[in-house]
Amino acid sequence: MNRIPFFDNARAILIFLVVFGHMIQPFASDSHLINSLYAIIYIFHMPMFILLAGFFAKGSGKPRYILKLAKNLLLPYLIFQLLYTGLYFILGREEWYKGILHPQWAMWFLLSLFGWHILLILFKRLPAVWGILISVAIGILVGYTDLIGYGLSMSRTLVFFPFFLAGYFLTKEHIQLIKTKGLKIVGLLFTLVLFAFIYITINVDVTLDTDWLSGAVAYRSLEAEISGGLMRLIIYILASCLIVVMIAWIPSKDYGYFTRLGEKTLYVYLLHGFIIQPLREFDIMWFDQWYELSYFIILSALIVCVLSSKPVVNLTRPLVEMKWKK
Template sequence: MKRDALFDNAKVILIFLVVFGHMIQPFTDGSKPMYTLYMWIYTFHMPAFILLAGFFAKGAGNKGYIAKLAKKLLFPYLMFQTIYTGYFFFIGKEGWASGLFYPHWSLWFLVSMFCWHLLLQLFSRIPPITGMAITIAIGILVGYFDTIGHAYSLSRTFVFFPFFLAGYWLTKENIAKWRTIPVKIASIAVMGIVAGLLFFLPEINSGWLLGSKSYEVLELADAGGLIRLSIYVLAGLMIVNVIAWMPRREMRITNLGQRTLYVYLLHGFFIQFFRQIDAFKVDNIMDVVGLAVLSMLIVLLLSSKPALTVAKPFIEGKLPLLRKRQQTS
């Protein structure tokens, strides 16, 4: 599929929010503004990222598709599951001895992404509305089973699959309708209302937005299904609102949209180290701005050519320097 600046810009902005969200998470306890900012970001940033991943999965079913995905997703998962285990041990982080199929921190995304593509082999043959209804029903039902959780990234796979499937069925024409002036105006009101509700209503467990825990663990087993359905609706609205405002023109950061996997896999080395040594504190708005600037610098650093050169063997199983020498010899 020909690259479109809109989608690359969206991926850069969303990966920045992933890093920034992880950066501010330790400061949400006891701070209503930080809690509101964190939860507001989490209402849409991963669902939107997953929706875009589904949008670019149009080639599902092509010859060799799954084999290529296994190399692209499972190879780096195995590499970084091992690397992060050693790194967490080195910095003294608790829970470093995670099993091979109990994904460290953000690595769940790779396992779930592979599973979403597998599920797509079936659901791409089902009419869109029927398929979406089934996936939402499954996403709601899995919350009632304590045995479906973080292991193998099973819970998140089922909970977030509706966004991936929705992205698969979306067209550029659909997305263009989200970017009209009336939608943009309405989106400002909706995003403001969501922020206001998060600030003034009683705090809820962030686990509801992470999708990795059962309703029993979240201590609202009876109302769990209704709450998850509400979160689906909220996330859907927020995705439309946010994509409505994504810049369409080519910018200096646009090409970084091709490198977001590197940022996603590597930024944990910074975040976990900062958390382990209590590197920062937040006392005022300028501290938050400083964390945002640092998050953007991390994105730029991990998107740079030197970072790609060093990390490429671990992420793509390629040795770019060696290949270049072979081509010139």
């Protein structure tokens, strides 16, 4: 299949934001600037990743397709679940063992991706608007129960499914309609205003509880048993707006090496924890002044480049893609 540069550019940017977000996460509770950046990134970066995954799920539902997905997603999940469990044991984490049903680190995405394809078998039969509205309603209602949480990534699967379903119904024509100069300007202003609002609110009130953005925590745990549904709806709306802004700004041209980075995002996603977790454990990273963000940016970009490089991909392909040769 011919690759479309826009999608590879988008994935390259998003995987950088995943790594960068994980780099700055330990400092979110100590810095208003970091907490605001972290919030903005986490409002949209995984929802947009999920939307792009949905766009490429057009063949979902066929028995052979589901079997292929099980091999490509569930087997790597089992392997990396074991590897991260071993890493946490070596690092001396108290809760190093969670069992096979509770995803380690960022492994929830593999389980949820499989779950979204299964849900799609039913939801793709519905009209697009109704399907998305129903999935949003389910995503909001699931927060009112404590029975669905981290286990098998059930909560995240249901909470983020609207974005996967929207991606399935998304077309290249829709993307072109979004990519206008006017929307770029409006979107940039919206993002700046939202960042300023979060930054000011955090300074005046309290640090933002980023568990709101994970999709894995019940409202009762967030002390919002009644208002939690409204908060999640607001997050859905903000995420959708920021995704539109990103689509408007992400270039459609092929930028060579940068665009190629978007082809190996799964490698970066699965492997970057083996770098970041030891950095966290041994307190190698620090943040005192705003300009030190440049260190995180450079290191995050370096991690993306290294983990998507040919030597690393060739070495880890049997674990990630379940095959020895390309």
